[in-house]
Amino acid sequence: xxxxxxxxxxxxxxxxxxxxxxxxxxxxxxxxxxxxxxxxxxxxxxxxxxxxxxxxxxxxxxxxxxxxxxxxxxxxxxxxxxxxxxxxxxxxxxxxxxxxxxxxxxxxxxxxxxxxxxxxxxxxxxxxxxxxxxxxxxxxxxxxxxxxxxxxxxxxxxxxxxxxxxxxxxxxxxxxxxxxxxxxxxxxxxxxxxxxxxxxxxxxxxxxxxxxxxxxxxxxxxxxxxxxxxxxxxxxxxxxxxxxxx
Ligand SMILES: NC(=O)c1ccc[n+]([C@@H]2O[C@H](COP(=O)([O-])OP(=O)(O)OC[C@H]3O[C@@H](n4cnc5c(N)ncnc54)[C@H](O)[C@@H]3O)[C@@H](O)[C@H]2O)c1
Numbered sequence: 001x002x003x004x005x006x007x008x009x010x011x012x013x014x015x016x017x018x019x020x021x022x023x024x025x026x027x028x029x030x031x032x033x034x035x036x037x038x039x040x041x042x043x044x045x046x047x048x049x050x051x052x053x054x055x056x057x058x059x060x061x062x063x064x065x066x067x068x069x070x071x072x073x074x075x076x077x078x079x080x081x082x083x084x085x086x087x088x089x090x091x092x093x094x095x096x097x098x099x100x101x102x103x104x105x106x107x108x109x110x111x112x113x114x115x116x117x118x119x120x121x122x123x124x125x126x127x128x129x130x131x132x133x134x135x136x137x138x139x140x141x142x143x144x145x146x147x148x149x150x151x152x153x154x155x156x157x158x159x160x161x162x163x164x165x166x167x168x169x170x171x172x173x174x175x176x177x178x179x180x181x182x183x184x185x186x187x188x189x190x191x192x193x194x195x196x197x198x199x200x201x202x203x204x205x206x207x208x209x210x211x212x213x214x215x216x217x218x219x220x221x222x223x224x225x226x227x228x229x230x231x232x233x234x235x236x237x238x239x240x241x242x243x244x245x246x
Contacts, residue, residue: 003031184241
């Protein structure tokens with residue numbers, strides 16, 4: 001049966017757990033070849049083995065330009081082209097502004113902002129060669145509304161909105177699309193670790209849909225943006241948040 005992603009090669013960062021893992025599995029199920037990064041080698045190798053020859057795991061720190069060069073080289077060597085990139089990897093830290101640590105600001109900048117910029121830089125060449133491309137950046141409610149204690153995270157995620165708009169305009173003439181997805185409350189380790197295990201409870205209280213989302217519920221939007229279903233969609237922002245941010 002034909003899949004929506006047949007013939008497409010996609011890189012997903014932070015693909016060893018959470019929404020990234022769900023995206024890797026969902027993309028392969030729709031016919032894509034996927035190279036996914038992450039720092040957990042055990043999980044990466046296990047997921048790649050389950051997906052047979054359709055996916056490859058590469059150890060990657062998104063804030064390292066050398067790692068990006070290696071990921072892109074391995075993807076081209078293994079699958080011959082790059083059509084999609086999901087800048088999914090992310091990190092969070094919370095602190096009152098009066099106690100914020102410079103090391104946390106630097107760290108979140110490197111993972112959430114520098115990483116996606118370097119990723120875009122290194123896939124542009126192969127996407128231009130392929131004649132098309134779709135890049136998806138993952139933002140956050142902290143990047144679009146005021147959420148206390150999240151200054152460093154908000155700064156890095158709000159920056160991605162600017163990056164998305166800028167690069168969407170710059171790359172449009174080359175047939176490369178760039179969009180931002182803003183997840184609301186998703187049931188992942190990141191959210192659980194940052195809410196003291198109370199993420200489902202908080203979602204029930206604050207999300208108009210009154211529930212937390214499962215990582216698989218992100219996959220449809222990612223497939224839409226990476227596939228030819230959205231060929232005239234670029235520079236936009238899609239919120240997958242049960243009406244939370246509105
Ligand atoms: N879970 C939520 O409710 C929520 C809400 C808004 C935004 N987000 C964003 O969604 C994305 C996915 O998060 P998730 O909830 O699935 O979290 P997660 O912690 O399960 O997954 C994040 C992944 O990124 C990886 N990662 C972190 N730093 C990295 C680095 N330097 N190099 C490479 N990989 C790195 C982690 O190892 C992990 O695999 C993140 O960008 C996050 O900020 C999540």
